Amino acid sequence: MKVLQINGGKTLEGTIRISGSKNASVALIPAAILADSEVTICNVPEITDTDALVEILQYLGANVKRASESIVIDPTTMVNKEIPERLSDKLRASYYFMAVLLAKYKHVEMYFPGGCSIGARPIDQTLKGFRALGAKIVEEKNKYTITAEKLKGAHVYLDMPSVGATINTMLVAVKAQGNTIIENAAKEPEIVNVATFLNGMGAKITGAGTSEIRIHGVEELSGCYTEVIPDRIETGTYVIAGALVGNHLKIDNIIPEHVEMLILKMKEMGVEIEVGPDYVVVSKTPNLKPVQIKTQGYPGFATDLQQPVTVLLTQCEGKSTLEETLYENRFKNVPYLNDMGANIEIHDDTITIQGATKLVGKDVKATDLRAGACLVLGGLLAEGTTTITNIGPVLRGYENLVEKLTDVGASIELKEKEEDV
Numbered sequence: 387m388k389v390l391q392i393n394g395g396k397t398l399e400g401t402i403r404i405s406g407s408k409n410a411s412v413a414l415i416p417a418a419i420l421a422d423s424e425v426t427i428c429n430v431p432e433i434t435d436t437d438a439l440v441e442i443l444q445y446l447g448a449n450v451k452r453a454s455e456s457i458v459i460d461p462t463t464m465v466n467k468e469i470p471e472r473l474s475d476k477l478r479a480s481y482y483f484m485a486v487l488l489a490k491y492k493h494v495e496m497y498f499p500g501g502c503s504i505g506a507r508p509i510d511q512t513l514k515g516f517r518a519l520g521a522k523i524v525e526e527k528n529k530y531t532i533t534a535e536k537l538k539g540a541h542v543y544l545d546m547p548s549v550g551a552t553i554n555t556m557l558v559a560v561k562a563q564g565n566t567i568i569e570n571a572a573k574e575p576e577i578v579n580v581a582t583f584l585n586g587m588g589a590k591i592t593g594a595g596t597s598e599i600r601i602h603g604v605e606e607l608s609g610c611y612t613e614v615i616p617d618r619i620e621t622g623t624y625v626i627a628g629a630l631v632g633n634h635l636k637i638d639n640i641i642p643e644h645v646e647m648l649i650l651k652m653k654e655m656g657v658e659i660e661v662g663p664d665y666v667v668v669s670k671t672p673n674l675k676p677v678q679i680k681t682q683g684y685p686g687f688a689t690d691l692q693q694p695v696t697v698l699l700t701q702c703e704g705k706s707t708l709e710e711t712l713y714e715n716r717f718k719n720v721p722y723l724n725d726m727g728a729n730i731e732i733h734d735d736t737i738t739i740q741g742a743t744k745l746v747g748k749d750v751k752a753t754d755l756r757a758g759a760c761l762v763l764g765g766l767l768a769e770g771t772t773t774i775t776n777i778g779p780v781l782r783g784y785e786n787l788v789e790k791l792t793d794v795g796a797s798i799e800l801k802e803k804e805e806d807v
Contacts, residue, residue, distance in 0.1 A: 392765030393797035400794040406614030410576040412479035423609035431785035438476040469496035485557035515555030539564030547572040586610035618644035628668030676704035693760040719757035722750040747772040
């Protein structure tokens with residue numbers, strides 16, 4: 387069993403370079419098979435989520451080459467066949483294959499996607515988009531069979547601005563006949579990244595990044611080159627690390643606008659932070675002020691940064707509140723933080739954090755990706771040794787986590803530990 391062991395209290399100095407976006411990569415990789423020729427995607431993070439998607443591509447017969455940060459995908463050798471549960475269950479993003487196989491072949495058979503257990507994560511809005519474009523869906527137990535005699539453009543109103551549903555509807559609509567309008571679309575930067583990629587292939591998409599996306603369907607898409615945007619959640623996580631234990635820690639290769647709400651909240655706390663065109667420099671700052679945070683879709687405060695920022699709120703002098711509006715199961719990190727010395731209470735969808743409190747190292751468990759990131763931050767700050775078990779979810783989302791933190795002064799190590807019998 388792999389565990390992450392952190393000896394806390396070390397000052398972080400130097401530069402951390404941010405990798406390509408996990409959430410963009412996991413949509414771009416499936417989207418590549420819509421092309422009729424070879425596609426190159428640059429700045430792809432080497433994480434277990436991208437590995438799992440490559441495994442699905444290879445299972446379908448695509449030719450995939452990987453070199454450093456690039457993936458070259460040749461879909462011309464692909465065959466359409468059922469995607470088994472052992473592959474789909476590895477990550478939530480496997481459901482992008484529902485969209486691309488439906489668009490390419492008008493038929494897809496696959497099992498329900500996996501991913502972190504952070505609350506109800508239905509795919510009803512994705513299925514609503516498919517149906518509007520002409521698909522028929524049969525669900526048997528955990529398996530979906532989705533077919534369409536003809537895909538035809540439609541006016542799709544999403545009941546909530548879901549990132550996954552927006553991307554999935556867009557992926558199908560690019561090959562549907564006629565015009566599609568997606569209303570109440572999500573606005574996240576990853577959606578713009580995917581739309582730019584598809585347009586590079588020959589799609590006709592406008593409005594990505596706004597609440598209304600318009601797509602004119604095309605018959606053919608050709609291979610192209612695209613680059614993954616920097617990961618805004620990785621950016622935010624390391625910016626928070628700098629605010630906890632940094633001394634002029636530079637977070638480089640970023641798009642500051644993508645983490646603007648976090649930066650604004652940190653300035654409200656009183657954190658010493660300098661924002662450049664593609665970097666921030668951040669240092670630990672005493673006497674931080676409490677704040678109120680509410681998660682929202684982009685450009686609001688990202689739900690994926692809710693758990694990591696909780697550690698910083700434990701260091702604010704007074705009572706902070708944090709309301710989670712998207713997922714009801716995203717406070718699994720709280721009991722572990724309290725065990726480390728935090729003073730946090732859960733009230734339905736809101737937590738109150740009374741600070742400042744001293745944290746001490748403990749044995750804790752990463753219940754999901756961002757909860758694990760939260761505990762890494764807690765371990766960096768805490769006095770003594772923190773051992774994090776079930777570290778797999780964290781490795782799904784952070785490329786070279788141990789190496790990046792070690793290079794700036796952290797005492798952190800991925801170790802093998804014998805399991806209890």
